Amino acid sequence: MRMENDSLDVKDFELGEYSGKESFRLRTFDLGDGSNLSLPCGVISREEGPTVCIVGGQHGIEWNGTYISQKIFKQIDKKKVTGNLVVLPILNPLAFNQKSRVSSIDSIDLNRTYLSKNYRKPTERLGKLLFENIFSKMDYVVDVHTGGPGEYLPHAAVTNRKRISEASLILPYIYVAKNWGNTLVSSSESQGIRSILLEIGRGRNINYEYVDKTIDGLKNYLKATKLLKGSIDKRDEDVFVNKEKIGSPFSGFFKSNVELGEYIEEGEVIGIVEKILGKKEEIYSPISGRILYLRRERAVAEGESIVHIFW
Template identity: 30%
Template structure:
């Protein structure tokens, strides 16, 4: 028994297509006996693997939410072999508010796993995702973006394999998603993972899983959205779950290791001098922090402590000390 207080309007074991909600109990001033709706679609047809695709773990990350909702709307049971579980807005309260964290408990879902079945709304959702949904899965894909503050190109994230079988599964997901970049972790993962993320939750349950960073800046990048929708269908096909889909030719993925982030050390207005994908050398000036509130003050120069390329860039002009301006990566060795 999981001890969850969340109930669900779909049956994970029934053949066909079902759409409904996870009901997260929430007693509030306006609704003493109310519940929060977390949308879920389950499509099942015969034998085959189970794939869980989630998005909206952070509420201000939109490409994944749209892509998962589109897949849920367009696919029917006759299209699928196996079972597909779709969660387009895992953190529904945050998604409805367009915020990274939930407005109900100010919690970041992707720092909350494994959660608490009797905790706050965010803790209950994290627990249900890890304790109820992910144990059903053979594979999982969790879709993110840079949110309001960052911008990423379409980038897959994958951890190290802990067995030949896991490596084969990770390679299948990575090659099928076929995004321009892959951020490859060199440590962590596995069933002993202590990460408080959805990826950590999947690892603890023995699920072969990847994550993706897809755009950001609090808006929807059409090209990134199309790459996401294409990649999800290619994954379904590669797993034998979408047999009638005809994938186009692979475009190739550049594997990267992240070196670290470049931070602002003073408050002001951020002027980027480097674009995503551009090369950066250690010690190179990559940004200026302007101080228009102080007449005559020259901007501060921000230098990179790393050599590599820009993988992510801050979306907001206003910056404070400690804000990440860039994320720098280098080719995986």
């Protein structure tokens, strides 16, 4: 069943009103010209149980997250659900339609607005409404992201070490981060909502192999929350608590000497940066660890990340 376009205001969002599997446009607020900012939403609701929200598209070029979240909504059989699953595949429609990380309407990062005290700009207002009326009602939140100029080996990140075993049900590589301020995951955790962030592939692209692995992992995770019926597949985990970002020493062109997911030793050559009309310089790894982020755009500016090494 598909509800009529723009039929539900985010302030009236109540999970108890649904039974079955429905998709609709979720109204938020009116922009300066009087048009309403709305976003796609899917709900699968059946009987009493946990409430889980899967989010994609906080940043408009992170299409793996958008594709994964809408795909899992399509695949899940409502008869196997006990509880409430909310899917928001394009959380930031303004940025998505511009095919940019943030919207030019205010150039604010939506994933830095939650529980913030600033609510004047459209993106800030959107974050406030979504958190107060949807995310705060959840038991679990999974926020799916994608790299930008570089590619991430699919991995999960948590700010609460208690989530490591839960995150490993989705993806085998787990990064334990410090508090990320007003991000969705940190803000949700501060309110007692169990939260996980996923990083999948690169921006402006859909990696179908990564998509399939992540959807399989998300279904496994939903079984562990008891929202989805079925047996849980226990998985191995590789946990990292540190991340080193290697920046380019100058502007030019980067050529990688390593592969995504590779374990490298301290002192190994990561790659070469060639200065425009100038010298080449080999970049050496300052530490030993695994490469979970590798720049794919070959033109780099001084200081821009070319590799993230986790250990």
